Amino acid sequence: MGYTNNRIDEIRADATPAESQLIDDYMSRRLSRREFIRRGSIAGMSLPVLGFIAACGDSEGEATTTTAGGDTGTTAAGGDTTTTGATGDGPVTVRMGINNPAGVIDPVLINDLGRIQFVSLFADTLTFSSATGLRPALAESWESNADGTQWTFTLREGAMYSDGTPVTAADVVATFEGIATGNAASALGTGALSPGGTVAVDDRTVQFNLDAPVGAFPYIVSSDNYNAIILPTSFWDTYAEGSYESNFIGSGPFMVDDFTPGQGATLVRNDNYWGATPIPDRVEVTFFADESAMISAFQEGRLDVIPSFSAAQGQALLNDPNTQVGVIPTAEHRQVHMNTQEGLFADKRVRQALALAINRQSMVDGLIAGFGDLGNDHPIAPFFAVFNPDAVAQKEEDLDTANALIDEADVRGAEVTLNTLEFAEVELLAQLIQGAGAQIGLTINLQIDDAGTYYDAYWLDSTLGITNYGHRGVPNVYLGAPLKSDGTWNSAKFNNAEYDALVDAFVAEPDEAAQRELAGQIQALLADETPMIIPYFVGNISATRPGTTGLETTGMGHVIVTELVLGG
């Protein structure tokens, strides 16, 4: 213990006041280990240091490894263990089933689960946004200037692509310039990063000059931004749609050995990987256009791992003793927007009434098999570090108040159409909303279209609708475009100056405690105004054989199997 005390003191000596405060809080148990790691990583403390302190302060003496690894908190195996070291002899092959990539594997065009899952196996971003917080990936450390408008990232020493060429700052610049006009443009816009704002200071140092301060910028360049995989300048110089499929170059733990579009791919271990040597030798990925086909393949034993599946389709696995189901909380949610400017829901009381007419807990139990968190009509999920648990009481079903509000607004008997898309359990959610409407005297007619039609015609042009929002590491994206008065994704046509000001302050704020305070105000405002109903946040569930350990997934779909040991 003497040695560790001295070591901690040494660390404290070099730490900033904020970091020192964090260490103090943790050592005196004011902070949980999870919280400590989360806040520490955002502040830019290096992972080995975090891990060391976390282990020292842990009274139960639980082993924690902080190399590429969290765990998915399995319901069957339980505990927080990651195993390192291979068991058994002979090459280890992992057979994985993922969603069929929706198009050509091209970093600029990635925007679906299948491609996110696939690419995460062999390509990296600067930082990694995991279920337990932000951690370094290709960048080993970062810091910002005083007001958060300039961020400097230092790349990991000796990081290489699978062909042995080094990852340099010039590659980072080329990557961010390359994706600036593609899918990532909106995410980078949130981070106020314009073309030309990324500069290579030297071979290992990159500087991002932002147009506006962004406190959570490390998240904007993390795995959350699935287009921001770092690729060599040689790739970007000759970029064309689909050119990535000719070599699949990447710095990740595996590399693509064979690829058949629509069918699957084989990956082998990347011996030039910057992180811990991956345990599996090969990963055989099969693409599935239909989830039920993927689930029956797992049941038959043709797959070892399904990193992500839906409770609705996977009922058979949830009750199967030969399946180990893991779950991680995410910020993924269904947004039931109500047009606040015209039509039935222009009156706040009608919106609040519908929000009180639903039973959120039975939605979680019935629609997503209990794998999720309750929502309170704002997009700041309990998953987020900035979630303020004291800001608003959890809304519950209250038909008396709901009916009273309807009568006050004098809209009993009104009829309205609900537009939505075919996706996971959304159709069932729509039916439950319809039922809730009936309870308060509203006739809700459902119109369910395919995703393309919904987004083209109804998403931004409907009185009542349901949209799916995938996971993000920070709520910035949810708070901006979907809800700000000048937001391009504002399906509720929400126009509230106080809200706009709060969000601007929140996004610019670098201090997490202050962020949480602002988040609380935002939560309260949205819960009162109710431009949308957000009934729950969907947990991400995975399936493996009993005894399997080391599978890590994120709410967005990233899959890490470097520490995977197959069980069963």
Add this chain to the structure above:
Amino acid sequence: MVSLWLLSVLVFIGTNLLPGDVGRRILGPFATQESVDLLNARLGTDRPLLTQYFDYIGGLLTGDLGQSVSFARPVTEMLGSALAHSAKLAVLAFVIVVPLSILGGVIAALKRGTLIDRSITVFGLSATVIPEFVSGIVVIVLFAITLGWLPGGAQAPAGSGVLQQIRYLILPAIPLVLVLFGYIARITRAGMIDALDADYTRTAILKGLPRNVVIRRHVLRNALLPTIAVVATQVGYLFGGLVAVEVLFNYQGVGRLIFDAAQKADLPLLAGGVLVIGVIYQIATLIADMMYGALNPRVRFGAET
């Protein structure tokens, strides 16, 4: 030829009537409008329709089906592999169902009115009305998951031999066999009955020929004529109409390819797929015509009946 050209026009008009533009479909609803416009410019999908169409037809005439806009691969490459997959499944289903249903129809006709006849007819009818995705799911749950006798996916691992590939294709073939059996058996039965009741049959029997010689040399040739015509029409279905089975068994066939292309408004891929199915259909009809001529000399020489 004319019908194929007409088909290409219809497909072109159809895809361009779909709401939304190609760039938006590829990048998704959350991408910025600037990005979408840029992509449309790169892909050439922002040009006037007529220009796109003539470009497309020009390519067709030189055998170039263009590039898939969502997969950035030549359409011929994608269609080629999908066609190979569909062909394997179609051939297996064909090889199983055609002899089986002809046999069933012949027996039903020979034992007309008996319990055997009724059983075959009723079974055939019932099997036909079961949708492929229902029989497919039942087959997967029963034979693949519960009993574990056969794999529930149609795609054999790379490098598998012929027998292994057939093993993977048996379960997906079952729904197809069920759907087609009743139809073909009934047509065969009707044709047999007609032929058995015909004058030339009675003549042959009265001449003293043994019953099986009569059936083999005189009845069957004429009875199978309508069957051949019907089977030819089903070949188009076996290649391009198997979307449900291909999705359920996770098989990369032409049906699924066309379905994906339609959802993504991927015109080159969609048009290419539909045209290929059209060509297959025409070839099948041509072969049927030739077989018709081989079996029915009257047709061959265009003589009066």
